[in-house]
Amino acid sequence: MSEFKDKVALITGAKRGIGFETAMRFAKEGIHVVMSGRGQEEISEAFEKVKANYPENKGFAFNCDVTKPSQVEDMINETVKRLGKIDILVNNAAIIHERFNVVDMPERIMQEIYDTNVFGVFYCSKYVGRQMIKQRSGNIINITSWYGKVGQAMFAPYCSTKAALNNFTQSMALEMAPYGVTVNAVAPGWVETEMHWGALQNEAEQNGITFEEIEEMTRNLIPIKKRCTGDDIAAACLYLASKNGQVVTGQAINVNGGLCFN
Template sequence: MAIVTGAARGVGRGIVLRLAQEGARVVAADLSPCDETIDEVRKLVPECYVCAASVNVIEGESVDALVASTVREHDRLDLIVNNAAVVQTMMMLADTPDKEFDRIFSVNFRGVFNGSRAAARVMREQKNGCIINIGSWYAKQGFANFAVYCATKAAVMRMTEALALEMAPFGVRANTVCPGNTETEMLKKAMREEATLRNITYEKQVQHVKDSIPLGRLGRPEDIAAAIVYLASPEGEYITGEALNVNGGVIFS
């Protein structure tokens, strides 16, 4: 049984679809309605079990309730993918207001913490399970005008490393997947903002991003989903505490 947060669109929707294709039973969870995700998945995988759930990841009680209801109905939790995230408005750290800091931190770090904690409590008792947190290549290096976003994703990566060590004695694995620039509405928003800052067209900004990727294209949600399937599968059973880049070959110093 799997839970995917941030499942209403983008990468989250792609993860739900791929897990369903692999035969997993999936709870698609989000603060926004997941109707479109459920409809798409059932259309492409008619025989699958998938259901929607409402969750506010920044509230621990909401996440705890989601995990508890899943376990109550399905007897166990095999996988949680803590995917829900928001992108910050591009700005210098010196110009970042408290409200923006709190918005990014509460979803990108506290939300992942809440999901990891709730799943770990269940999986510790099961003596089995897999926790996968979605980080970012921005966790590996600082980027101007994204200081808070970078910091939250780095925090996710380090927290997951510690969690992996804590949970290993219970047979539970924890890993981070670090996507690069992936074709989602979140990325499009960021590229529009950067195009404005650089005083170039949106089209030129898109090409600039593609040119920075060795494989020459933006990532797709299915690229991220494939990595998750591998890490959650028996083939990935000896991997824990890893932060796996899925970014088209970008290398960090």
Template sequence: MSEQRVVLVTGAGGGMGREVSARYAANGDRLVLVDLTRESLDRAAEEVRATWPELDLLLVPADVSQPESVRDLAEQVREWAGRVDVLALVAGVLQQANRVTEIEIEEWDFVNNVNVRGVFLMAKHFVPLMPKGGGSSIVTIASWYGHSGHGYFAAYCASKAGVISLTQSLADELAEDRIRVNAVCPGNIDTQMHRNALQAEADARGIAFEEMRDIEWAKIPLGIAGPPGSIADAVEFLSSEKASYITGASIDVNGGVLFR
């Protein structure tokens, strides 16, 4: 077996996904980058190859919420590498702020299908490709909103609570195979998705983006939305030997917005 790990990152085209991908590239791992479109994957690959031109890289557009898409992804990875040592399941979506009575069924399904069903499908099809006996790891991305319900974000909160519970179930099931499964629970992270949400709220209130940003960031004890690299730090740690006795955990990276 090659000494290089095979690491698969979903949501690799987003802010957190690109940071996570770069972290594993720096470690010399072989990478499978997954996102919904080829364009976003090409941009992500261009970024990492600018620093690591010799990187062994597979790009696969896939929809993690769709069984056939994930099944095809698993087959491509099987043919390319024969195994996966680390699953970094970063892909996720937000919802439009809305009352439960006003959320469209389609949006509820979309949010839960990507955020929870996507983790389920990735585990279902990739756990059989993960070596047993130690060293293999799954890291999911939940949220501090998964630990408590918040008005106007019922779909998102429910989905991220589901990710935490599913992570714990997987950790229990896979412990006998020495495959560790943990979650990272971000607070507000300064990604484009976060800024888009701030802009949408600013537009709804008729105020400037900067004013909306300052209002929201003032709610964070550390005073800012976290850099995407802070999530990459946690993901990398949980999949490393330094976390060899950690499984079923949900690690808070939230700037102090929730203590538990």
């Protein structure tokens, strides 16, 4: 029997990409998964796909914009009311932005990206953290990025949000350790998702080359010559939530094909 059976997980931004694949993988392991995202119809549709494969999943879909603390609180209260606890929080929801040098960057981009990528994680971690302190157990997992470990031209706002989260993870890990709660980050490299393909498409257009050319060029920059899948990221999250993972806290685990080592 899976060691994860009957655990309860809450995943933000779960309607597609890494969040969706993590929900699918968690449900496969017997975890009851609450999938949250913006737009009731879209998140319900994504949840139904998971439920169709794993009907024993007692989770549900919840329409929640992580930039709105009152919606975050409602989502957490509803999860505890219906499922009794929260064992795993995956802070996955995030946005990326168009490519600009800092000197040309519209100021609204910096504001929007911090609202989602940093404040969203803060709100979810704050309210789920209170619940996990009561439980004396839990695992908070922040999906960051290798862009938070190494700066990238034209992505200063995004990179700096992810760097902020890597450090936020360490601080919160120290605070939560006495309660038996771990706080870690998983820092993906390039992952085969719509977010990544969209960013590559923009780069191709700006450089006057085709999508296929940029896809090949960037793949060749990865030492193992292979992008990650959402399931690769989900597997790292599962490790952090596993029995063996309970001695790991405050880390930002690279799953990146060798793109960076720090």
